[in-house]
Amino acid sequence: MTTISPAATWAQPGPPAPLTATTRRRPATVPLWWRDASGVALWALLVAVTCLWVLHGGVHDLGGLGDGLTSVGRLTGLLxxxxxxxxxxxxxxxxxxxxAWGQDELARTHRLVGFTSFNLMIGHIVLIxxxxxASSDLGLWGTTWDLVVNYPGMLLAVAGTGxxxxxxxxxxxxxRARLRYESWHLIHLYGYLGAGLALPHQLWTGRDFTASPVSTWLWWSLYAVAAGAVLVFRVGVPVVRSLRAPLRVSEVRHDAADVTTVTVxxxxxERxxxxxxxxxQWRFLDGPGWTRAHPYSLSAAPDGRSLRFTAAHVGDGTERLASLRAGTRVLVEGPYGRLHQGVRTRRKVLLMGSGIGITPMRALLEDLDHEPGDVTVIHRVRDTGSAVLADEIAALADERGGRYLLVAGPRVPGRDTWLPxxxxxxxxxxxxxxxVPDVADHDxxxxxxPGWMEAARAAAISAGVPEExxxxERFSY
Structure with a gap:
């Protein structure tokens, strides 16, 4: 193995400073079977939908060309x-x-499921x-016009498809790369409209939706559960929490020209x-744009009295943080994410953060139960002047017996790497x-x-850390 001198300048310990520790509530361990159960439920749903298609004559209708295309089109539409x-x-x-999954994995799975669903929907339209x-004298375009204009709910379905x-x-x-986050998020909300507009044609003309009481019950239940989940967890819970226990900005700190720390x-x-x-997901009621939520990680462990995050200015939403005033009302959704002690499985922990990504690592360092020597923090920055929260992290590490290593310098050109x-x-x-010589024994x-995390992840696995x-946590999908 290639080695370098311990005195190499690319990894330096940060300066210590005193901090006061706080007693905190510990997260419960996340049961691994929750992931398995949700995955089984997904496949069980697809199997149930397919079985109902078979029971309602889906296979029997495959005989002729027209009926066969229509039957397969029904199945793709159901899926x-x-x-x-x-x-x-x-x-x-x-x-x-x-x-069970974390927002990162859920978003990536959402993307995969979304493109699969869209392709099946296009297949459904074409096959139907x-x-x-094939069974009509109207021809292709005449049949298309007839379906759209004369069948119940089809105009709404066309709008939903659009x-x-x-x-x-x-x-x-x-x-996605050409759009501002705010614009992309607004457009993405039309997915709810599309799903809602598709429902009438499924209920009025969808043979498999009304063929039996079991089918009717299944589809109404699915729509009710999906709508209920959105209304309860994306609307109801945040609104109720905000009304019962309002939050307000108490401090705005400018850590750099393009970095702001906000305390709420x-x-x-505590709740x-x-x-x-x-x-x-944060919303600040300070004027236009308050309706769009932005995801910011905590940069300090919650103490029951305040929440704090630190964000770099990378768009309209984050640039507004610099002008926030104390007393501004705050709406939040969360907490989200699996970067917490509840997913920890080993005594030793390595925390690696790059740029502004060090903020949740700083909060984790403060929140983790650990003995001296258990935790190492690697802070990757382009130069020491851009090391956000470096003094705080060094102080925490010194106080709690951890190691803090600052890895500074521009990234190696022409190579996917986490190194300078x-x-x-x-x-x-x-x-x-x-x-970290014993890194294979760490969480x-x-x-x-994204690129830096993939490189660091690959390095950890290559160094012997099991993938699990x-x-x-990714914030771009």
Missing amino acids: ASALLLVQVLLMARVPWFEQ VLGYA ALVMVVVTSVKKA TGPGV LAAHGGQFF VAAEHLSDADALRHL VFLCGS HVHL
Whole structure:
């Protein structure tokens, strides 16, 4: 293994300073079977939908060309509808799903399910039109016009399809990169409209929706559960919490020209039961734009009295933070995310953060139960002047017997790596083993830019850390 001198300048300990510890509520361990149960439920739903299609003559109708196309089109439509509702549930902020998967994995699964559902929906439209045209004298375009104009609920379905197309097109990575977060988020809400507009044609003309009491019960239940989850967890719970225990900005601190730390206090803080490493969706009632929520990770462990986050200015929403005033009313959704002590499985922990991604690592360091020597923090920055919260992290590490290593310098050009140029002679895994020789015995928590996290994750796994012991949270999907 390649080694370097311990005195190398690319990894430096930060300066210690005194801090006062606070007693905190500990998160419950997240049961692993929750993930398995939710996965089984998804596949069971798709199997149930397929079985009902078979029972309602789906296979029997495959004989002729027209009937066969129509029958397969029915199946693709049923699966598309089921997956569309699964999409809604995945992002409905249901606590059990959040705790089992984390917002990161839920969002990635939501994206995969969404594109699958969309492709099935397109297949449904094409197959149904071709199937009806094969059994009609109207021809392809005449049949299309007849279906849209004369069948109940079809005009609404066309409008719903248009809304879903708009959502999918703007979710393609190249298109997403050209949109501001605020614009993308607003467009994405049309997915709810698309799902709602599709319901009437399914109930009025969908043979498989009304063929039996079991089918009718199943589909109405699915729509009710999806709608109920959104109304309860995305609307009801945040509104009730905000009305019962209002939160307000108590301090705004400018850590740098492009970095702001905001502290929020109020009687509702303790009820939120947040933990270091998690994030909230924040809304500040300070004028135009308050309706759009933004995800910010906590940069200090909650103490029952206040919540604090630190954010870099990377768009309209974050730039507004610099002008916030004390007393501004705050609405929050959360807490979300799995970067907390509840997913920890090992005594030793490595916390790695890049840039502003160090903020949840700082909160985790403060929140973790650990003995001296158990925790190491690696803080990756472009230069020491941009090391946000470095003094605080160094003080916490010194006070609690942890190690804090500041890894500074521009990234190695032309290479997917988490390392600076000063360490380019090392492989990513060798450098990690040099800094933390027993890294294979650690839980590893990561937060930073997507490319940096992937490189750090690959390095940890290559250094012997089992994949299930690497925990990360992405904010871009």
